[in-house]
Amino acid sequence: MKTLHLLLLGFLVTSVLAPSCKEDEDVVDCDAYHWGYEGEEDDDTWLNCYADCDGQSQSPIDIAGSSPDAALAALETHYEAVPIELINNGHTVEFEYEAGSVLKLNGVDFTLAQFHFHTESEHTIIGTHYPMEVHLVHKNAAGDLAVVGVMFEEGAENAFLKNFSDHLPASKDDHYSSSTLVNAGDLLPPVGAYYTYSGSLTTPPCSEIVTWFVMKTPVQASSTQIQNMHAITHDNNRSVQGANGRAIKEYN
Numbered sequence: 001m002k003t004l005h006l007l008l009l010g011f012l013v014t015s016v017l018a019p020s021c022k023e024d025e026d027v028v029d030c031d032a033y034h035w036g037y038e039g040e041e042d043d044d045t046w047l048n049c050y051a052d053c054d055g056q057s058q059s060p061i062d063i064a065g066s067s068p069d070a071a072l073a074a075l076e077t078h079y080e081a082v083p084i085e086l087i088n089n090g091h092t093v094e095f096e097y098e099a100g101s102v103l104k105l106n107g108v109d110f111t112l113a114q115f116h117f118h119t120e121s122e123h124t125i126i127g128t129h130y131p132m133e134v135h136l137v138h139k140n141a142a143g144d145l146a147v148v149g150v151m152f153e154e155g156a157e158n159a160f161l162k163n164f165s166d167h168l169p170a171s172k173d174d175h176y177s178s179s180t181l182v183n184a185g186d187l188l189p190p191v192g193a194y195y196t197y198s199g200s201l202t203t204p205p206c207s208e209i210v211t212w213f214v215m216k217t218p219v220q221a222s223s224t225q226i227q228n229m230h231a232i233t234h235d236n237n238r239s240v241q242g243a244n245g246r247a248i249k250e251y252n
């Protein structure tokens with residue numbers, strides 16, 4: 001009997017130790033890794049291959065506890081009407097904006113490079129998601145980014161999106177082009193109030209080079225427009241990250 005007990009003990013010890021050996025097999029091959037939003041590619045796994053994704057100033061965040069700042073000013077955009085150029089890059093539907101449109105921040109030009117869609121929203125406002133968020137990505141000569149986020153709520157059909165919402169590129173590397181001219185200014189809400197904070201790209205490599213401006217007032221899109229985008233972009237929103245003491249300021 002004693003021998004049997006020892007054998008059983010030995011078996012149990014081996015079983016308990018086994019998982020720690022198995023972990024070695026789970027080391028990620030970053031050369032072969034593709035980031036995404038589900039399963040073995042989800043945002044928890046980004047940390048294995050992109051060190052910045054584990055930083056202290058990551059985005060998106062929950063926007064809560066913000067305070068007005070009298071030093072802030074209305075966003076000064078000088079956007080030109082441009083032809084429609086959409087691409088599905090496998091992570092989102094992106095509108096490549098022809099050069100020549102700028103957001104001026106403290107006298108510095110940030111050129112609008114592209115805007116793209118997340119379903120549902122990446123930022124939350126006091127814990128609440130919106131069904132869709134657009135990010136207008138602007139870059140200055142030094143490579144710093146200023147990203148304007150606009151929330152969509154379900155309601156009336158969105159006239160700006162209507163220019164291309166029936167032609168969304170459905171699969172990775174699909175394109176849609178049209179000579180119809182559109183102006184990204186028509187994507188912005190009529191009220192200029194915003195929240196602002198320092199953060200990061202919400203996708204790998206998660207670089208902490210972004211000044212965020214999240215518009216306070218949502219715009220509307222029809223349930224069909226939002227559903228058609230979601231059918232392509234799926235749940236492409238990164239989990240909300242810790243604010244870690246960062247100040248969130250308001251322009252009203």
Ligand SMILES: [Zn+2]
Pocket residue numbers: 116118135202
């Ligand atoms: Zn984005």
